[in-house]
Amino acid sequence: MVLAAGYLGFGALASGSEFPLWAALLSTVTIFALPGQLAMLEMSIAGSAAVMIVITVSLTAARFLPMTVALLPMLRSPGRFDWRIGAAVHLLAMTGWTASMRRCPDLPPGERLPWFVGFALTNWVCCLVATAVGYALADSLPPLVRQGLVFVGPLYFVLILIGETRTRHGVLALACGAVAGPLVHLASPQWSVMLGGLIGGTAAWGLNRMTQRD
């Protein structure tokens, strides 16, 4: 539901930036990770080199690694390769993951994978529709409402990041990243997402280690 609102905003943002609709939809199909898609959109508008965009988008998706590692033991019998799992993990994103982590332990093992796929697939289709609707609406709405819609995307992350980050290094990383990102942007718009993340993230990681030793 709320993720769809984020994708409404993404669609509206794409439309406002004269990014083609098919490309916005294609990114929802292939990437299906809102932060990465926002980064891709902003960077291609800023005129970053293609290699930089791919590296940055890929790095912002690094969170999927621990998420997948945590979720999969619940969905399958360990060690056995299963193509259905390979397809299912593509649908793994923040919303489906939090819901599955909560819901799956209560289900019998055989029903968990179908439940996850059903939930995530519905989510995926809703997000596709929301991208298109956001894109289409952006043109017909008054400018002030359109601005509000575009605002929904970043707002979604502000709330999710501040509200759901529990670990200490997570909080430090948010703070350092929020400072480093805009500062680096002033010096070099094309590099801001990547450099800001590396600088802010490394600073946060160092701070966390130093303070833990005391």
Place this chain on the structure above:
Amino acid sequence: MIELALLIVACGIGTYLWRGLGMLISGRVRMDSAFFAWAGCVAYAMIAGLTARIILLPTGTLAATSLAERLVACALALVVYFMFRRNLFVGIATGFVALVALTTIGRGF
């Protein structure tokens, strides 16, 4: 056009790599190593930096709103979000309405 499609597909593959890698190593490695802590920090900082940048120094459609309007709408959304026990939907709806209302007032309608 083909370049843009290739770019997006490449980004998709880069994103899927993490999901696929997570699938392969799931249950076999410890996730609390220093490297994973660092990678997690960088990923968080990137998203936080991008979000902060869009709100503080926007390009495109949002550039027409003022910094004060964005910050107030953001703060209101956060307050309401926590008041309603971290209800994302209510928080985001508040931020949306607040920004539209503020910009409307700001333009003297």
